Amino acid sequence: xxxxxxxxxxxxxxxxxxxxxxxxxxxxxxxxxxxxxxxxxxxxxxxxxxxxxxxxxxxxxxxxxxxxxxxxxxxxxxxxxxxxxxxxxxxxxxxxxxxxxxxxxxxxxxxxxxxxxxxxxxxxxxxxxxxxxxxxxxxxxxxxxxxxxxxxxxxxxxxxxxxxxxxxxxxxxxxxxxxxxxxxxxxxxxxxxxxxxxxxxxxxxxxxxxxxxxxx
Numbered sequence: 444x445x446x447x448x449x450x451x452x453x454x455x456x457x458x459x460x461x462x463x464x465x466x467x468x469x470x471x472x473x474x475x476x477x478x479x480x481x482x483x484x485x486x487x488x489x490x491x492x493x494x495x496x497x498x499x500x501x502x503x504x505x506x507x508x509x510x511x512x513x514x515x516x517x518x519x520x521x522x523x524x525x526x527x528x529x530x531x532x533x534x535x536x537x538x539x540x541x542x543x544x545x546x547x548x549x550x551x552x553x554x555x556x557x558x559x560x561x562x563x564x565x566x567x568x569x570x571x572x573x574x575x576x577x578x579x580x581x582x583x584x585x586x587x588x589x590x591x592x593x594x595x596x597x598x599x600x601x602x603x604x605x606x607x608x609x610x611x612x613x614x615x616x617x618x619x620x621x622x623x624x625x626x627x628x629x630x631x632x633x634x635x636x637x638x639x640x641x642x643x644x645x646x647x648x649x650x651x652x653x654x655x656x657x658x659x
Contacts, residue, residue, distance in 0.1 A: 503578075503606075503608060503612075503614070503658050504535060504538060504539050504570050504572070504578060505535060505538055506535050506536065506537050506538050507534070507535060508534070508535045508658050508659070509532070509533070509534050509535075509658065509659045510532070510533050510534075510535075510541070510543075510614065510656050510657065510658045510659070511531070511532040511533075511656060511657060511659075512530075512531065512614070512616070512654055512655050512656025512657060513528070513529060513530045513531070513654060513655070513656075514528070514529045514531075514616065514618070514652040514653060514654025514655070515527065515528045515529070515652060515653070515654075516650060516651050516652030516653055517650070517651050517652075518549045518550070518551060518648050518649065518650045518651075519551070519644075519648065519649055520551050520641075520643070520644020520645060520646075520647060520648040520649070521643050521644045521647065522553050522644065523551040523552055523553035523641050523644040524551065524552060524553075525549065525550045525551035525552050525557070525648075526549075526550060527547060527548065527549040527550070527648075527650045527652060528547060528548055529545055529546070529547035529548075529652060529654070530545075530546050530547070531543050531544060531545045531546070531654075531656075532544055533566075533568075539569065539570045539571065539572070539578075540567070540568070540569055540570070541567070541568050541570060541582075542565065542566070542567055542568075543565070543566045543568060543582070543584075544563070544564070544565055544566075545562075545563065545564045545565075545566060545584055545586075545600075546562075546563050547561075547562060547564075548560070548561045548562075549562075549622060549645060549648050549650060550645075551641050551644045551645050551648060552641065553641045553644065554641075556639065556641050557641055558590060558591065558592075558639070558641035558642045558644070558645040559590070559591065559645065560588055560589070560590050560598075560622065560624065560645040560646065560648065561588070561589045561590075562586060562587065562588035562589070562598040562600075562622065562624075563586045563587055564584035564585055564586035564598060564600055565584065565585060565586055566582045566583060566584035566585075566600070566602060567582060567583065568580050568581065568582030568583075568602065569581055569582070570606065573605075576607065576608040577605060577606065577607055577608065578605070578606040578608075579603075579604075579605055579606075580602075580603070580604055580605070580606060581601075581602070581603050582601075582602040582603075583599070583600070583601055583602065584598070584599070584600040584602060584620075585597070585598070585599055585600075586598055588622075588624040588626075588646075590624070590626060590642060590645050590646060592639070592642060593626045593627075593642055593645075593646065594626070596624045596625040596626045596646075597624065597625045598622060598623065598624045598625075599623050599624075600620050600621065600622045600623070601620070601621050602618060602619075602620045603618065603619055604616055604617055604618025604619060605617055605618075612657050612658045612659065613655065613656075613657060613658075614655070614656045614657070614658060615653070615654070615655055616653070616654040616655070616656060617651075617652070617653050617654075618651075618652050618653075618654065619649070619650070619651055620649070620650045620652065621648075621649050621650075622647070622648050622649075622650060623646075623647050624646045624647065626642075626646040
């Protein structure tokens with residue numbers, strides 16, 4: 444009988460201990476903090492500090508653009524040949540439409556003699572984009588012209604050519620000009636009645652020039 448009571452008491456104590464252990468395990472599980480996975484931050488996107496790619500002469504031909512430069516080339520007239528030089532400065536008063544001032548000299552040679560035509564002209568011109576780096580243009584210049592022994596007259600000069608954009612603000616300009624003046628051909632005659640060919644040619648010459656200018 445005593446043995447039976449001892450066994451029952453031992454079983455009861457074992458059950459209580461097991462229950463206490465279970466409660467302790469549950470409490471520990473509730474207090475445990477689950478491990479947090481490390482947060483990986485992606486690297487920032489690269490910043491382009493250089494800005495958009497440069498476009499050669501992006502503002503060329505726009506209202507307000509100023510251009511200045513010079514040209515030189517070959518000239519020919521009636522029975523004579525020579526050269527021409529020119530300086531100019533202009534401004535676009537609207538998109539693709541410019542007003543340009545020219546100061547140039549054309550010298551022609553024939554038969555051991557020569558004649559020089561000096562003219563100053565104002566030329567309105569229309570510039571037509573052909574490619575992103577090329578414009579075609581057509582203009583008409585008008586102004587005074589002077590030839591020695593012939594005096595002063597009015598010069599009219601149709602002008603066509605191309606603007607080839609180079610770098611950020613450079614322009615190469617091949618062009619063709621027909622320079623006509625209102626000089627009286629009879630004034631080109633010498634006292635013996637012969638005609639000074641170079642004077643006539645200087646008063647009506649074709650010029651093929653190549654120029655370089657800057658736009659601002």
